[in-house]
Amino acid sequence: NREKLTALEKAASEVAEGKHFSSFIVPATQGGAGTSINMNVNEIIVNRALQIIGLNPGDYTQLHPIEDANLYQSTNDVVPTALRMAMMALLRDAEDSINKLRAEIERLEVESRNMLRIGHTQMQEAVPSSYGRLFGAYSEALSRDWWRISKCFERIKTINLGGGAIGTATSVPRFFLMEASRQLQQITGLPATRSENLADSTMNLDPLVEVHAILKAHAVNLEKMASDLRLLASDFTFPNDISIPARQIGSTIMPGKVNPVIAEFVISAAHKVYANDQLITQLSAQGCLDLNAYIPSIGHAILESQKLLLAADKSITDNLLKGLTLNPEPALKRLFMSPAVTTALSPYIGYDKATIMARKMKTDHLDVFGANEELQFFDPEELKTLLKPDQLLRAGFTLSDLFNK
Numbered sequence: 190n191r192e193k194l195t196a197l198e199k200a201a202s203e204v205a206e207g208k209h210f211s212s213f214i215v216p217a218t219q220g221g222a223g224t225s226i227n228m229n230v231n232e233i234i235v236n237r238a239l240q241i242i243g244l245n246p247g248d249y250t251q252l253h254p255i256e257d258a259n260l261y262q263s264t265n266d267v268v269p270t271a272l273r274m275a276m277m278a279l280l281r282d283a284e285d286s287i288n289k290l291r292a293e294i295e296r297l298e299v300e301s302r303n304m305l306r307i308g309h310t311q312m313q314e315a316v317p318s319s320y321g322r323l324f325g326a327y328s329e330a331l332s333r334d335w336w337r338i339s340k341c342f343e344r345i346k347t348i349n350l351g352g353g354a355i356g357t358a359t360s361v362p363r364f365f366l367m368e369a370s371r372q373l374q375q376i377t378g379l380p381a382t383r384s385e386n387l388a389d390s391t392m393n394l395d396p397l398v399e400v401h402a403i404l405k406a407h408a409v410n411l412e413k414m415a416s417d418l419r420l421l422a423s424d425f426t427f428p429n430d431i432s433i434p435a436r437q438i439g440s441t442i443m444p445g446k447v448n449p450v451i452a453e454f455v456i457s458a459a460h461k462v463y464a465n466d467q468l469i470t471q472l473s474a475q476g477c478l479d480l481n482a483y484i485p486s487i488g489h490a491i492l493e494s495q496k497l498l499l500a501a502d503k504s505i506t507d508n509l510l511k512g513l514t515l516n517p518e519p520a521l522k523r524l525f526m527s528p529a530v531t532t533a534l535s536p537y538i539g540y541d542k543a544t545i546m547a548r549k550m551k552t553d554h555l556d557v558f559g560a561n562e563e564l565q566f567f568d569p570e571e572l573k574t575l576l577k578p579d580q581l582l583r584a585g586f587t588l589s590d591l592f593n594k
Contacts, residue, residue, distance in 0.1 A: 192242055193252060200237035201258075209233050217489035222482045223268035231258040261365045263354045265391055265480055270350040270373070270381075272488040276400065277345060277379045279495040283338050286502035287407070291331040293510040298324035303578040304517040306430065307527050314529040317581045320431075320515060327414050334407040341403055344396040346380045348373070352387030355479040394473040394481050397491060404494050405466045411501055412459035418509065419452040429519040434512025451509040458501040465490040525556040525576070533581055538566050 203209060212233045215225040231254035236246035238258075244251055252258075259267075302321030307314045350373065351366035353359050358366050370383040384390035420426060422433045439446030468490050472483040481487070524530055528547035534557075535543035542564075549560040557576070561567050567575070574580065 193238070193257070196238035196241040197234060197252070197257060199241055200234045203237060204230065204233055209237065218486050220482055222264055222480055223485045223488075224264045226485060227259070227264040227267055228254060231255065234258045261351075261361050263352075265354050266349045266352045266356075266387075268484055268488070269391070270348040272397075272484065272491070273345045273348055274373070274377055274379055274381065275488075275492060276397075276495065277342055277381075278377070279492065279499065280338055280341050280400075282499055283404075283407075283495065283502070284335060286499050286506075287331055287335045287338065290502050290506045290510075291328055291335065293506050294324050294328045294331060297510065297513065297515070298328055301515050301517075303582070304515060304520060305524050305578055305581060306520045307524050307529055314527050316532045317524060317530055319578065319582055320520070322582070323417070327410075330410040330413075334410055337403045337406065341400045342380055344400055346382055347384040347390060348381050349384050349387045349390035350381075351383065352391055356384075356387030356389070356391035358387065388479070392476055392479050392481065394476060394484065394487065397487060398470055398473050401466055401469050401491050401494060404491075404498060405462055407498055408459040408462040408494075408501075411498070411505065412456050415452040415455035415459075415505060415509075418513070419449040419456075422449055422452075427520075427523075429516050430523075432514040432516065433509060436508050451504050455501045455505050458497040461497055462494045465494045522556075525558065526550070530557050530576070534567075534572075534575065537575065542566055 213229055215229050217226075219225050235249070235252045235254045235258050238252055239246050239248055242251075298321050300321075301324060302319060304320040306318055306320055306323070308316050308318035348370055349356055351358060351361055351369045353361045367383075370381050373379075374381045418431070418433070421431050433447065433449055433451075435447045436450055437448075439448040469487050472487050473481065475481065475483055528550045531543040531547040531550070534546070538546075546557070546560050546564055546566060549555060549564060550557060553560070553563075555563075558569070558572065561569070561572050
């Protein structure tokens with residue numbers, strides 16, 4: 190019946206567009222491998238289709254949730270397929286959001302390539318470095334995130350639609366089995382392909398575990414970056430090295446306070462992803478024989494992580510990095526006041542003299558130039574040359590540098 194088919198298609202399109210979201214009344218955390226979700230969808234589609242053709246909702250003698258909307262399908266192939274399609278759509282968004290974040294990081298890398306700072310290991314001053322190198326390292330990590338996520342499609346594009354209850358295609362016509370994935374690919378524009386082993390795709394969820402682990406890796410990199418920026422913007426560790434934008438009132442009682450709320454949001458989102466990863470890992474291992482009954486909770490956790498990471502990418506890009514201000518003068522002053530700078534000078538004067546200079550700086554509260562003025566280890570102009578960005582930031586030194594000393 191062409192009229193009924195057209196009505197079903199229109200109703201399904203409306204559901205896909207989110208027009209009937211309020212009619213989804215079952216929670217994502219449920220048993221039964223998603224039968225409640227599947228029947229909720231079937232009933233919404235059929236009842237809306239009945240309205241479209243002028244009949245009363247609930248008149249299942251004309252259109253039936255199982256006989257028509259669910260034709261040739263099982264919860265056990267529809268729900269996993271729908272999850273994978275949703276994941277792929279969000280992965281495309283993730284590729285775009287990471288690229289935008291990386292572009293903003295690379296802009297800061299260029300701007301700060303000669304902005305000297307003290308490198309830190311284990312919360313202690315180490316050796317001279319630059320903010321450009323810091324942002325450059327973030328950019329490399331984000332590049333790996335993008336590459337890994339771009340490969341996730343290969344892990345989840347194979348679907349078990351048409352496999353029926355346990356991947357045996359029992360009571361499923363062959364034309365549906367062969368055609369369903371191709372039609373789905375045309376409708377969505379996503380790379381859906383029929384699994385070569387439908388039983389495997391129905392019972393084993395390790396590809397979902399793998400993809401979420403890759404999402405978790407991105408969360409780790411986001412947290413690292415957000416934590417660093419929060420620390421660098423603090424007023425008692427690196428005062429005025431960088432300034433973060435004020436995105437809200439910092440306190441309802443302390444006027445003028447600026448808190449790192451965007452960095453804190455990103456850190457919180459990352460930890461929620463870590464928690465979801467534990468749930469996904471443990472419930473994926475709970476699959477019993479031919480089916481994993483916990484896929485609704487697993488799917489809900491995966492999609493939540495994906496949406497959280499998209500929000501975190503966008504927020505740190507638009508609300509933190511785009512308003513971030515770099516202040517080279519205090520960072521440079523702090524570097525020259527740090528005994529750690531003598532590490533860069535030790536190849537020229539030796540470890541013992543460098544140690545003497547470091548102690549002089551620390552005990553007399555002198556910068557490196559003041560200490561050298563008293564110790565006379567370097568000609569003043571020579572020292573200025575050695576402490577220029579192009580000298581401090583180059584990779585290693587040559588023997589001719591020492592012989593020309």
